[in-house]
Amino acid sequence: MTKGPATIPDVAKAAGVSTATAARALGGYGHVSERSRERVLAAAEELGYRPNALARSMITGRTQSLGLVVADIENPFFAAVTRAVGDAARVHGYEVLLANSDEDVATERGAVRLFLDKRVDGIIVAPASSTDVEHLREAQAAGVAVVAIDRRVTGMAADSVTVHNRAAVAAAVTHFLAAGHTRIGYLRGTVSPGEHDGLGRRISTGDERLLGYRESLRSAGLDPDRYVRVGCLGRKEALHAMLDLLGQPDPPTAVLTPDSILALGVLLAARERGLAIPDDLSVISFDDTDWADVVAPPLSVISQPVHAMGARAVELLLDRIDRAHGRARHVRLRARMVERASVGPPPGVSSRSSTGNPPWPAGASDRRQSMSV
Amino acid sequence: MTKGPATIPDVAKAAGVSTATAARALGGYGHVSERSRERVLAAAEELGYRPNALARSMITGRTQSLGLVVADIENPFFAAVTRAVGDAARVHGYEVLLANSDEDVATERGAVRLFLDKRVDGIIVAPASSTDVEHLREAQAAGVAVVAIDRRVTGMAADSVTVHNRAAVAAAVTHFLAAGHTRIGYLRGTVSPGEHDGLGRRISTGDERLLGYRESLRSAGLDPDRYVRVGCLGRKEALHAMLDLLGQPDPPTAVLTPDSILALGVLLAARERGLAIPDDLSVISFDDTDWADVVAPPLSVISQPVHAMGARAVELLLDRIDRAHGRARHVRLRARMVERASVGPPPGVSSRSSTGNPPWPAGASDRRQSMSV
DNA sequence: ATGAAAGCGCTAACAT
DNA sequence: ATGTTAGCGCTTTCAT
Numbered sequence: 164m165t166k167g168p169a170t171i172p173d174v175a176k177a178a179g180v181s182t183a184t185a186a187r188a189l190g191g192y193g194h195v196s197e198r199s200r201e202r203v204l205a206a207a208e209e210l211g212y213r214p215n216a217l218a219r220s221m222i223t224g225r226t227q228s229l230g231l232v233v234a235d236i237e238n239p240f241f242a243a244v245t246r247a248v249g250d251a252a253r254v255h256g257y258e259v260l261l262a263n264s265d266e267d268v269a270t271e272r273g274a275v276r277l278f279l280d281k282r283v284d285g286i287i288v289a290p291a292s293s294t295d296v297e298h299l300r301e302a303q304a305a306g307v308a309v310v311a312i313d314r315r316v317t318g319m320a321a322d323s324v325t326v327h328n329r330a331a332v333a334a335a336v337t338h339f340l341a342a343g344h345t346r347i348g349y350l351r352g353t354v355s356p357g358e359h360d361g362l363g364r365r366i367s368t369g370d371e372r373l374l375g376y377r378e379s380l381r382s383a384g385l386d387p388d389r390y391v392r393v394g395c396l397g398r399k400e401a402l403h404a405m406l407d408l409l410g411q412p413d414p415p416t417a418v419l420t421p422d423s424i425l426a427l428g429v430l431l432a433a434r435e436r437g438l439a440i441p442d443d444l445s446v447i448s449f450d451d452t453d454w455a456d457v458v459a460p461p462l463s464v465i466s467q468p469v470h471a472m473g474a475r476a477v478e479l480l481l482d483r484i485d486r487a488h489g490r491a492r493h494v495r496l497r498a499r500m501v502e503r504a505s506v507g508p509p510p511g512v513s514s515r516s517s518t519g520n521p522p523w524p525a526g527a528s529d530r531r532q533s534m535s536v
Numbered sequence: 537m538t539k540g541p542a543t544i545p546d547v548a549k550a551a552g553v554s555t556a557t558a559a560r561a562l563g564g565y566g567h568v569s570e571r572s573r574e575r576v577l578a579a580a581e582e583l584g585y586r587p588n589a590l591a592r593s594m595i596t597g598r599t600q601s602l603g604l605v606v607a608d609i610e611n612p613f614f615a616a617v618t619r620a621v622g623d624a625a626r627v628h629g630y631e632v633l634l635a636n637s638d639e640d641v642a643t644e645r646g647a648v649r650l651f652l653d654k655r656v657d658g659i660i661v662a663p664a665s666s667t668d669v670e671h672l673r674e675a676q677a678a679g680v681a682v683v684a685i686d687r688r689v690t691g692m693a694a695d696s697v698t699v700h701n702r703a704a705v706a707a708a709v710t711h712f713l714a715a716g717h718t719r720i721g722y723l724r725g726t727v728s729p730g731e732h733d734g735l736g737r738r739i740s741t742g743d744e745r746l747l748g749y750r751e752s753l754r755s756a757g758l759d760p761d762r763y764v765r766v767g768c769l770g771r772k773e774a775l776h777a778m779l780d781l782l783g784q785p786d787p788p789t790a791v792l793t794p795d796s797i798l799a800l801g802v803l804l805a806a807r808e809r810g811l812a813i814p815d816d817l818s819v820i821s822f823d824d825t826d827w828a829d830v831v832a833p834p835l836s837v838i839s840q841p842v843h844a845m846g847a848r849a850v851e852l853l854l855d856r857i858d859r860a861h862g863r864a865r866h867v868r869l870r871a872r873m874v875e876r877a878s879v880g881p882p883p884g885v886s887s888r889s890s891t892g893n894p895p896w897p898a899g900a901s902d903r904r905q906s907m908s909v
Numbered sequence: 910a911t912g913a914a915a916g917c918g919c920t921a922a923c924a925t
Numbered sequence: 926a927t928g929t930t931a932g933c934g935c936t937t938t939c940a941t
Contacts, residue, residue, distance in 0.1 A: 180911075190936075217933090221591060221933090427826055
């Protein structure tokens with residue numbers, strides 16, 4: 164009572180059995196007679212016994228905890244991933260240690276290092292870099308399971324959960340093309356410093372999306388580079404990039420953004436230029452955030468199955484913890500193009516509304532169509 | 537090399553010193569000669585030694601980790617709190633274990649229990665209930681520091697970090713009154729089941745806000761109950777509650793919501809009813825999310841100093857970990873009323889716009905005024 | 910089925 | 926300044 168929480172010896176003593184028996188009863192392993200178990204459990208209850216997970220982990224080599232590294236928990240996409248990972252982890256008796264990398268590899272490295280010191284059983288990471296993954300390889304070498312989420316890693320065999328990014332982008336571009344657009348912009352979030360080809364290779368998902376964009380534009384006979392801006396780290400950068408794009412001789416009439424935060428920058432730019440959506444500018448964004456169907460007009464988006472992604476990542480991780488070897492599994496999930504009202508024909512091409520009134524009826528369903536891509 | 541990661545004995549052997557010396561050099565405590573320390577560090581580097589935080593914690597009784605329980609990480613307010621707590625924790629060498637309670641006390645209890653088993657040094661919690669806190673009291677009794685964030689707890693002496701909710705709400709109501717409104721609605725998030733007085737007592741912050749609302753209305757000679765709806769757990773519930781409010785004989789011309797998610801419900805309701813903001817309905821919401829200044833019209837909000845709240849909570853927690861006793865400290869931070877464009881005079885009272893055109897100029901500054909409350 | 914004892918990796922006296 | 930030793934609370938042989 165006075166010497167801190169009760170321990171197994173305390174319980175054993177109170178129950179009149181050996182520590183081994185008490186431990187077996189409490190831990191639910193080995194053989195214990197019904198009578199012993201009852202006495203032990205009663206004594207434990209009485210003393211308010213709680214297992215010391217630290218001591219247990221020292222022996223078993225398992226901590227029942229996993230580390231999660233996301234770029235920024237304030238990004239709704241990552242918040243949702245975190246939610247999903249947390250839920251799935253809990254179901255399987257795991258706890259999650261959270262870290263933000265801010266898209267910085269050094270920060271991520273530090274977080275991973277601490278995770279290893281804390282002896283997590285596995286790490287789920289949205290890597291700040293798909294190529295600079297030495298620390299992840301080391302974690303793996305140290306016997307810690309690693310699964311990449313949202314982005315794949317190269318140079319090591321790690322499981323991953325991502326969406327079909329090229330297909331998703333292609334669907335969006337196709338949607339723009341079908342509406343008659345030929346000047347289609349793309350805002351890329353990050354890009355590696357000193358990248359020469361204008362196609363950052365750092366983050367697989369960024370690459371895939373840009374690649375998908377360029378492929379789609381090229382096969383439509385359009386210039387795949389003209390309306391691309393890279394390095395849009397946040398809302399503000401996206402705003403400026405968009406204003407820049409809009410300031411060009413033949414400005415884009417449609418634009419695609421790789422996440423909801425950059426979409427806000429685009430909306431801001433449109434407002435600043437007095438551009439109506441979709442009459443003057445059509446937009447599609449990745450990630451179906453809670454405000455996407457509330458803004459006017461409701462935003463057409465590419466919805467990623469975030470919760471499924473998190474859940475799958477946890478599954479892969481647990482599988483990997485059980486049987487460390489076996490080749491890496493790469494799960495690709497399908498994103499969904501959700502058509503709402505932010506895409507219309509380009510200006511001057513039989514615009515369905517030139518009165519300045521909202522092109523969608525009040526009270527209209529905000530989810531007009533949805534297709535998997 | 538083959539027997540898992542190097543341990544202190546391994547390093548000691550390689551460096552030709554005792555385990556104690558190696559431990560001292562590695563742990564940075566006690567006295568070690570320069571020569572020894574160098575040899576130890578070199579050997580450690582060579583062997584890729586990493587401390588086992590588990591073993592260390594067994595001895596020191598400190599895990600350098602803290603548990604954080606929020607209602608829902610997908611709520612931008614909590615995401616920001618989590619961000620801030622994570623940042624502050626990292627600066628002080630702490631890691632954070634995250635859990636979502638979904639506003640459910642039982643879930644919270646389970647999370648706290650696991651945190652205790654994992655021997656966290658402290659817990660920061662946005663309690664699902666301000667009164668049902670037995671588990672938090674137990675944590676405290678077990679020597680784990682507890683600080684409440686966003687909400688206070690009763691019946692136990694726990695530090696807390698909250699904002700001046702009544703003042704904040706009063707500022708919003710005053711703002712509405714000044715614009716000429718007399719039919720001002722309020723959507724309350726949660727309310728305890730079986731609550732009779734219509735004023736849920738479960739969550740201090742909810743109580744304070746509702747109290748502030750009622751006080752303000754009463755002192756303006758208005759009915760403090762007529763336009764209140766409780767139990768708005770999410771966007772959908774808020775939407776329905778708002779539609780209900782709007783369906784009344786003399787519907788409200790202004791409404792206040794306690795978080796950004798409920799605000800979305802209000803915006804949805806307005807759209808469904810074909811109501812223009814602020815011409816037909818004025819709105820103010822708690823929490824300045826990233827989309828608040830992007831929607832049309834930009835939303836006037838009560839901005840909570842989320843990052844400061846998280847940082848302060850961590851400070852209080854670390855203080856408490858160092859010196860467990862001393863009376864509880866209650867930090868009250870000031871929220872800021874950010875005026876944008878979602879508040880105008882009630883309909884029919886010299887409306888500045890009845891053409892259906894947006895009442896704010898394109899490209900206008902979205903932050904018109906800001907005052908502390 | 911149960912007990913005695915060893916030991917996980919580390920720190921903290923206590924010696925020297 | 927450095928080494929020796931005794932545990933932290935638990936699981937796990939190995940006996941019995």
